[in-house]
Amino acid sequence: MSAAPKVTFELCACDGNARTGRLHTARGEVATPAFMPVATKAAVKAIAPEQLDALGYRLVVANAYHLALRPGVEVVEAMGGVARFMGFGGAVLTDSGGFQAMSLGRLCTAQPEGLRFKSPLDGAAVLLTPERAAEIQRRLGADIAMTLDHCAPYPATREQACRSHELTARWAERMAAASRPAGQALFGIVQGSVYPDLRRESLRQITALPFDGFAVGGLAVGEPRAVMLEMAALGADGLPWQRPRYLMGVGTPDDLVAAVGLGFDLFDCVQPTRNARNGSAFTDQGRLSIKQARFARDPRPLDGACRCRCCGSFSRAYLRHLYLSGEILAAQALTEHNLAYYAGLMRAMQAAIASRTWSAFVAARNERLAPASGQQG
Amino acid sequence: MSAAPKVTFELCACDGNARTGRLHTARGEVATPAFMPVATKAAVKAIAPEQLDALGYRLVVANAYHLALRPGVEVVEAMGGVARFMGFGGAVLTDSGGFQAMSLGRLCTAQPEGLRFKSPLDGAAVLLTPERAAEIQRRLGADIAMTLDHCAPYPATREQACRSHELTARWAERMAAASRPAGQALFGIVQGSVYPDLRRESLRQITALPFDGFAVGGLAVGEPRAVMLEMAALGADGLPWQRPRYLMGVGTPDDLVAAVGLGFDLFDCVQPTRNARNGSAFTDQGRLSIKQARFARDPRPLDGACRCRCCGSFSRAYLRHLYLSGEILAAQALTEHNLAYYAGLMRAMQAAIASRTWSAFVAARNERLAPASGQQG
Numbered sequence: 217m218s219a220a221p222k223v224t225f226e227l228c229a230c231d232g233n234a235r236t237g238r239l240h241t242a243r244g245e246v247a248t249p250a251f252m253p254v255a256t257k258a259a260v261k262a263i264a265p266e267q268l269d270a271l272g273y274r275l276v277v278a279n280a281y282h283l284a285l286r287p288g289v290e291v292v293e294a295m296g297g298v299a300r301f302m303g304f305g306g307a308v309l310t311d312s313g314g315f316q317a318m319s320l321g322r323l324c325t326a327q328p329e330g331l332r333f334k335s336p337l338d339g340a341a342v343l344l345t346p347e348r349a350a351e352i353q354r355r356l357g358a359d360i361a362m363t364l365d366h367c368a369p370y371p372a373t374r375e376q377a378c379r380s381h382e383l384t385a386r387w388a389e390r391m392a393a394a395s396r397p398a399g400q401a402l403f404g405i406v407q408g409s410v411y412p413d414l415r416r417e418s419l420r421q422i423t424a425l426p427f428d429g430f431a432v433g434g435l436a437v438g439e440p441r442a443v444m445l446e447m448a449a450l451g452a453d454g455l456p457w458q459r460p461r462y463l464m465g466v467g468t469p470d471d472l473v474a475a476v477g478l479g480f481d482l483f484d485c486v487q488p489t490r491n492a493r494n495g496s497a498f499t500d501q502g503r504l505s506i507k508q509a510r511f512a513r514d515p516r517p518l519d520g521a522c523r524c525r526c527c528g529s530f531s532r533a534y535l536r537h538l539y540l541s542g543e544i545l546a547a548q549a550l551t552e553h554n555l556a557y558y559a560g561l562m563r564a565m566q567a568a569i570a571s572r573t574w575s576a577f578v579a580a581r582n583e584r585l586a587p588a589s590g591q592q593g
Numbered sequence: 594m595s596a597a598p599k600v601t602f603e604l605c606a607c608d609g610n611a612r613t614g615r616l617h618t619a620r621g622e623v624a625t626p627a628f629m630p631v632a633t634k635a636a637v638k639a640i641a642p643e644q645l646d647a648l649g650y651r652l653v654v655a656n657a658y659h660l661a662l663r664p665g666v667e668v669v670e671a672m673g674g675v676a677r678f679m680g681f682g683g684a685v686l687t688d689s690g691g692f693q694a695m696s697l698g699r700l701c702t703a704q705p706e707g708l709r710f711k712s713p714l715d716g717a718a719v720l721l722t723p724e725r726a727a728e729i730q731r732r733l734g735a736d737i738a739m740t741l742d743h744c745a746p747y748p749a750t751r752e753q754a755c756r757s758h759e760l761t762a763r764w765a766e767r768m769a770a771a772s773r774p775a776g777q778a779l780f781g782i783v784q785g786s787v788y789p790d791l792r793r794e795s796l797r798q799i800t801a802l803p804f805d806g807f808a809v810g811g812l813a814v815g816e817p818r819a820v821m822l823e824m825a826a827l828g829a830d831g832l833p834w835q836r837p838r839y840l841m842g843v844g845t846p847d848d849l850v851a852a853v854g855l856g857f858d859l860f861d862c863v864q865p866t867r868n869a870r871n872g873s874a875f876t877d878q879g880r881l882s883i884k885q886a887r888f889a890r891d892p893r894p895l896d897g898a899c900r901c902r903c904c905g906s907f908s909r910a911y912l913r914h915l916y917l918s919g920e921i922l923a924a925q926a927l928t929e930h931n932l933a934y935y936a937g938l939m940r941a942m943q944a945a946i947a948s949r950t951w952s953a954f955v956a957a958r959n960e961r962l963a964p965a966s967g968q969q970g
Binding site: 257258259260261262263264265266286287291294295301302303512513515525529530531533534536537538540541543544545547548549 | 634635636637638639640641642643663664668671672678679680889890892902906907908910911913914915917918920921922924925926
């Protein structure tokens with residue numbers, strides 16, 4: 217029996233900094249640029265894995281921290297790993313949990329050996345070291361594992377940001393040295409908050425290590441959009457061309473288009489799923505809040521250009537009624553639509569790059585969105 | 594253009610009192626005995642109409658009272674009626690709202706002219722007369738409308754029960770006299786609480802009117818199961834053989850088998866959908882509470898004999914994790930399974946009656962369930 221093939225990345229075409237490629241994993245191929253739906257607890261909220269598959273998603277993001285707390289690593293391992301546990305035919309990237317531990321605030325302290333926190337489930341003391349993060353992600357059967365990073369809050373002082381990226385670099389070294397399964401890729405994460413020199417130093421430290429891919433982390437945590445894009449651009453400039461590049465936690469459709477233009481390949485964000493549960497739908501004419509009274513008798517689908525099941529079955533009037541009535545079906549339908557919209561956007565970007573019409577694609581998109589100023593009729 | 598065909602009922606076979614037949618409606622054919630999923634607010638909770646269709650459901654129950662309050666009759670009418678509004682390819686029976694008004698308790702008073710209550714949405718005074726109930730159900734585009742009835746609470750004094758069935762009878766007369774669309778059937782409802790003589794009187798009054806079908810109402814409201822079945826039996830005995838018979842609000846799988854044995858054809862109940870949201874699954878070995886610790890590492894599907902998407906995709910361990918994590922997908926998956934289970938049970942009963950093996954079917958089922966005493970391993 218040969219070992220599972222290593223995750224590999226193949227660049228297919230580029231147009232300016234924008235690239236399209238293929239990520240080959242033991243659990244299938246992923247066309248990039250790709251958006252990864254968020255399956256924190258081994259489930260994308262309000263949608264079945266079968267539908268993710270039907271929408272063309274081949275890679276989702278789960279969270280090692282959350283899964284280690286519940287149902288526990290041993291359960292997921294016994295069930296054959298995250299993907300099999302959740303009945304998903306595609307591949308799974310697991311974030312290590314540095315970001316989630318940070319969001320616990322004072323309940324979590326970063327020490328040179330790792331993150332020390334109390335379990336929010338039972339109060340038990342937990343020490344998450346880089347070695348433990350590697351072990352957890354191995355046992356979860358992740359196709360792509362992420363290094364344990366330390367994510368500074370926003371705003372962060374220069375001292376906080378400095379300590380953060382230094383811890384991230386030390387932990388990255390230890391994680392790169394830890395053993396991992398043959399078929400599993402490991403991505404390093406660049407930190408440095410909003411300080412360009414710290415970002416550059418982090419880039420030097422992280423890219424010096426033999427990772428299979430690289431992520432820019434610590435963004436989209438509250439900083440202005442222009443700052444996020446500036447730091448992302450700086451990150452993309454410093455990352456090796458041949459490796460996949462993942463911009464963590466980003467973002468809106470506009471953010472995705474901007475970041476693909478900078479040369480990023482992978483993205484994850486709760487925007488399409490969380491907005492769906494809040495009654496907000498993405499369309500090519502902008503965002504649409506289904507609760508608005510003007511939709512009360514609107515027989516049109518959410519998005520006339522969309523071919524998802526929600527747009528094929530339901531009127532805006534019905535979706536508004538479902539949302540106002542608190543029906544779970546509202547979340548199901550809007551989640552399916554928003555993820556269909558994101559999948560379509562990624563496919564359109566892949567096609568524009570492959571045909572070297574990226575600039576025209578971006579210009580046409582800006583023109584279409586400009587008059588609507590974010591809300592459509 | 595000819596008028597839409599009248600709803601008709603065709604008896605195909607019987608075995609003892611149990612019958613199998615076909616209900617022909619303008620929106621398709623329904624094989625009976627049939628279970629109707631509850632779509633109170635024009636949505637079956639946590640499942641899309643497309644899935645209902647895939648599970649074989651051709652008839653659902655919506656509620657005229659709820660839909661008149663929200664989104665309003667004019668909205669549903671403008672959208673082409675309940676079935677089109679909710680994107681359902683099958684037919685819709687609407688309950689008139691007598692039961693719901695009763696559940697408002699002191700906020701609702703029954704007067705000879707109708708039910709007077711305050712809207713729970715905005716406090717507005719509402720008078721629901723039989724004529725208004727007919728009008729609402731006409732505008733909602735129901736394939737089958739129900740008479741406005743008065744449902745006594747349980748327990749009810751003889752005086753309460755008497756007044757209840759008398760109001761029901763008067764309102765039934767007025768509703769039978771009201772005009773209704775050509776393609777719409779109207780079912781009368783028998784009341785009388787748990788008083789056999791009042792039930793018999795109600796039966797005489799209601800069956801004297803030219804209804805297309807008959808329902809036994811006011812049961813499964815808290816009375817002991819034996820009393821429910823006794824009243825149901827008394828109802829079935831007094832209803833015309835050639836018309837469809839609907840036992841309202843019933844019930845568990847055991848209740849359905851018992852009631853089909855008494856000669857009922859139609860059923861509705863929140864059991865499969867509400868239990869799903871509470872983590873409870875129906876199987877041929879009994880009910881299974883997915884939150885139990887014994888399922889933490891159970892790789893088996895909910896029900897090894899089931900071919901639904903939930904049982905094809907998910908382990909008990911995963912479903913337990915989803916439920917404990919508060920994931921919407923738990924409700925989606927268990928709802929689909931429970932409705933698949935109910936659909937399968939109805940098909941099995943239809944087949945047993947058609948092949949005149951009803952007694953053997955019931956005996957085999959009792960034998961299978963007996964050792965498990967309601968909970969399976």
